[in-house]
Amino acid sequence: MSFRKRNIGLSQGPDRAPVPNSPAQPPQAVVRPESNPGIRPSPDDGRPTTSTGTPSLDNLLAGHGGLPLGKLLLIEENGTTDFAGTLLRYYAAEGVVQDQKIHVVGVPEQWGRSLPGLIGAADAVDEKPDKRKGERMKIAWRYERLGEFGAGATSSRVPTGDQGQAATDGDQTAKQAFCHSFDLTKRLTHPSITNISFIPIMPSREPLFVPIFNKLQSAIVSSPPNTVHRIVIPSLLSPAIYPPDAGQPENLLQFLHSLRALMSTYAARVTAMITVPLSLFPRESGLVRWMEILSDGVIEICPFPHSSDALATSGAATSQEEPPQGMLKVHRLPVLHERGGGNDQNIGQDWAFILSRKKFEIKPFSLPPAEGDNEAQEAASGGMPKKSDLEF
Numbered sequence: 001m002s003f004r005k006r007n008i009g010l011s012q013g014p015d016r017a018p019v020p021n022s023p024a025q026p027p028q029a030v031v032r033p034e035s036n037p038g039i040r041p042s043p044d045d046g047r048p049t050t051s052t053g054t055p056s057l058d059n060l061l062a063g064h065g066g067l068p069l070g071k072l073l074l075i076e077e078n079g080t081t082d083f084a085g086t087l088l089r090y091y092a093a094e095g096v097v098q099d100q101k102i103h104v105v106g107v108p109e110q111w112g113r114s115l116p117g118l119i120g121a122a123d124a125v126d127e128k129p130d131k132r133k134g135e136r137m138k139i140a141w142r143y144e145r146l147g148e149f150g151a152g153a154t155s156s157r158v159p160t161g162d163q164g165q166a167a168t169d170g171d172q173t174a175k176q177a178f179c180h181s182f183d184l185t186k187r188l189t190h191p192s193i194t195n196i197s198f199i200p201i202m203p204s205r206e207p208l209f210v211p212i213f214n215k216l217q218s219a220i221v222s223s224p225p226n227t228v229h230r231i232v233i234p235s236l237l238s239p240a241i242y243p244p245d246a247g248q249p250e251n252l253l254q255f256l257h258s259l260r261a262l263m264s265t266y267a268a269r270v271t272a273m274i275t276v277p278l279s280l281f282p283r284e285s286g287l288v289r290w291m292e293i294l295s296d297g298v299i300e301i302c303p304f305p306h307s308s309d310a311l312a313t314s315g316a317a318t319s320q321e322e323p324p325q326g327m328l329k330v331h332r333l334p335v336l337h338e339r340g341g342g343n344d345q346n347i348g349q350d351w352a353f354i355l356s357r358k359k360f361e362i363k364p365f366s367l368p369p370a371e372g373d374n375e376a377q378e379a380a381s382g383g384m385p386k387k388s389d390l391e392f
Helices: 055-060 083-097 122-126 129-136 141-156 160-175 191-195 210-221 249-265 286-293 309-314 374-380
Strands: 039-041 048-050 072-077 101-105 116-121 180-187 196-199 229-233 270-277 297-303 326-332 351-355 360-364
Touching (some): 055 360, 072 083, 072 249, 072 286, 083 101, 083 116, 083 180, 083 351, 083 360, 191 196, 210 229, 249 286
Parallel strands (some): 072 297, 101 196, 101 229, 229 270
Antiparallel strands (some): 039 048, 326 351, 351 360
């Protein structure tokens, strides 16, 4: 039996030569909320997330509260309407307000001039006065006046330095709004609107989408590492924008594969949103199915026909609400991995969308009460509440 000392290491054999250290790849820069106010961590798994410009659409995306960076959202639309184009304009306008880089493919600069005007933060605009009145009625008017008087006296005793700090904090909070509200009747005027770059469809000897991808890649690579990019592709494969050979699978699918590879390489800096007209390319076709497979989220917009005005009116929960313009189907959501990172509970639900002058809202679809159900009809018509429901 042989023994050896414990403090002597094993000798290196002829095939145990030390391997030279390979140069480590530089880590990819991570966009943090403090460096870019348009980014916040997902409440589901903490991934960096940006807003689509539509609060109800942010709440629909698998519990992330927005579109996670590095993900692609495909919006399909039936008919000849352009509700999907409105979502794209909200998406681009939100990127402009957040000082992000916007890349629009296939449309002229006139498209960027029609972005909706900014109203303010979505949380501040969505606050309704009726809700504030209901909260005020829960306390007596004399105590409410005392509260207002005390608040004014307290604010008058704040030193000048604290007042300046409070004002600075308020301005910083206003600047760091995650989602904003826009008005379609106005036009966006913002210093960062010059960050929008338009990539036209130009004939060349190369395949159609190769110059487009090269411009996107060069713009992302040459930008600072903390810059967030938004890729906007309206009406993909539309004959009014693209030539006939654009719908060939060897052209389109190769472009989508390259785009996914680019977004995977710069996963913390890029998001994309694409719209497709289903009236020209139905979902039953193999090309659209492959587009859905290569996308992280798939949403279908189904507007109501003009002959179904009664059905549209019935979609409103109460008489005070606006009737929806159509149904919204969720086919796929950005569930990031099998152990978490999003949930698919919104898939298969009945959703309706309402496009008003100031916002695009997605809400659950509800049918009207049946005839003869007096209690349900009174509740739907906004009748007087019962005495037991009143709180004092």
